[in-house]
Amino acid sequence: MPATEHHSIIIIGAGLSGLFTAWKLQQNKYDAIVLEARDRTGGRILSPQINGNKDGCIDMGPAWVWPEFQPRLQRLLSDIHIELFKQNTNGDMLYEMDANTVERYSDQSSHEMSYRIAGGANKVIKTLQSELPHNSVHLNTRVSSIEKTEPAASAQLQVHAVKDEESIIYSADKIVLALPPRLTKSSISFHPTLPADVLQAWENTPTWMAGHCKIVFIYDKPFWRENNLSGEVFSRQGPLTEIYDGSPADESSYALTSFVGLNAQQRKQMNTEQLLEMCLAQLYRLFGEESKIVKDIQIKDWSLEQYTTTETDLSTTPQHPQYPADMSRTLWNNQIILAGTEVAREHGGYIEGALESAEEALTLLNP
Template sequence: MVKAADVGIIGGGLAGLYSASLLTQQGFDVTVLEARDRVGGRIHGLPLGNGDTLDLGPSWFWPHQHRMAGLCQQLGLPVFEQYTAGDALYQATVNSAIERFAGAGTPLSYRIDGGVSQLTQALYRSLDNGCVHLKQPVHRLNRQDELWEIETPTRSFNARRLIIAVPPRAALESTHIAKHLSVPLQRTLRNTPTWMAAQAKLVAHYATPFWREQGLAGDAFSRVGPLVEIHDASAGEDRGYALFGFIGVSAQQRATLDQEALRQACLNQLGHIFGADALNPIQSVIEDWSQQAFTCTPQDCLDPPQHPECDLSAFSQELAHLQLAFASTEVAVQEAGYLEGALIAAQAAATR
């Protein structure tokens, strides 16, 4: 018989790792199962070879998000202000001149020095050796004799309590958890969009911050595309210089495009907006989250982008009976969708 952990946690992203950290500090025996070959989930970075990464997923947190600030301080992770010291640019049409506006006007936000991946890596290192299992996609969850039976393609695990720290739709899609849930709870989870699941970002790494040298913040907005919103994405205040942009082409359209052609179109657009220096990055990459099966479901590709709202308070008794909690950022009672929301949801799940 497989030894049962006190708590099984599905998902090794920020919410899963933070849940595990809180529980192990209280003496619980936890098992974390992550489908990918890395921790982090939607927190992922382009390695620069010196330990820094450029964020391919979430990048920012804001002054009112005290849990993020506190956790970074606790883990000894320096933070810095998003670079906004300069003007912003606007591309209205294909043929019109690029417009320049005094002052970027971007609200104050913070970045983690060396990339957000530093946060999940620090949490990962803080956990007991061997409690996180990578490359273990959960394809079946079954409640039997007061235990959760957890099956992956290669292994089986047991746990007395279960935290699902992956997006609700992804959990329903892949784990067969639905058979244990009431129809109203299934409906609530299925109607919860996965934050940023159908988005794609281009990140371009440069030897020098040429936009800053031109008095620009790196902020640019376009009605032309393929990039519709661009910002400074440097790994630190004075290193790892980069720009990133959200791609405005829909997930369905992107699926029909040649990725290399799309990447080159993005670079050509950066060159048009910022000048010839933008055409020659050290490296550039597109992260298309709609192609990530462990994050994005077919429904997420069809739905228009919207902020998640998932109130599970009406199902407290049902979840308590099942010894089950959901902990992805989508189910947070506040700051849902953000890094802060992942911490809020994780703390609530660990407390329950």
């Protein structure tokens, strides 16, 4: 089957890393497209709108950024006119020792330096995408294999993808892999086969936050603020181990955002209703009667996301890993270039890392 389309550069993955790479390339008039398996852009960035168009957005993926240490993000936000606002830390935080003991502390927040993106993190994604040429992001297009048919350094690469259950072949001079290495290893095959040490290095690279579950409880009133609480909680009891004030910048609604402490295997043992019942009981223990008047609940279990998480991610530790600085960023004579936050040398795992890795990929593409 002949290739249906040829492009100089094909980027695989329309997360922040892939979209930022495409955005920079189009500024230099490069012929580049992005292939994305999901029916949406953003990857791990996901900020659904609460209550239709009426209320603001909440972050079900990344929420915090630290501008003091993240120059690339600062630059990008300033270029595309998106503002930051400070994470609410006013008021006391709570420490739940066990189901009967809650301690209250002032001036102990771990988020004094944390900021959030006004309009939700997805605003960055939407803005970058809106500035790309029409039809340069192909959604619902899952890449399954990459092939180099001739040994010549300049030979075209074939990208085999599946779109709406139909096979489709693209050809490209260069490819940017803007997805987690572990996911690349488990979902894309390479012909000729890649060296075993490359595949092992990819398998050994954990995908940051894969397997986590975030729940957001939405309210009409910020009752915790009225009780001089910041909304921030650390709990040794659970099921929610961390809670914070995740209200949108425009305060059109108020939200308590939380991380579930049970791992993916433990969550599988119960249904969503059982999990939410336990979470609401915990909010009642911590915040009292008003926590019951919840307007909406959003839940995102990233362990169920096949375009983020692999089986291996479910069995590894949730601590932030040390990402390997010495991983090879190119394959096949620089025709394949790695991007994605997990290959960033300094800020691996974070939003800043997605931009850092994209910048390195752009240098390697040498546009």
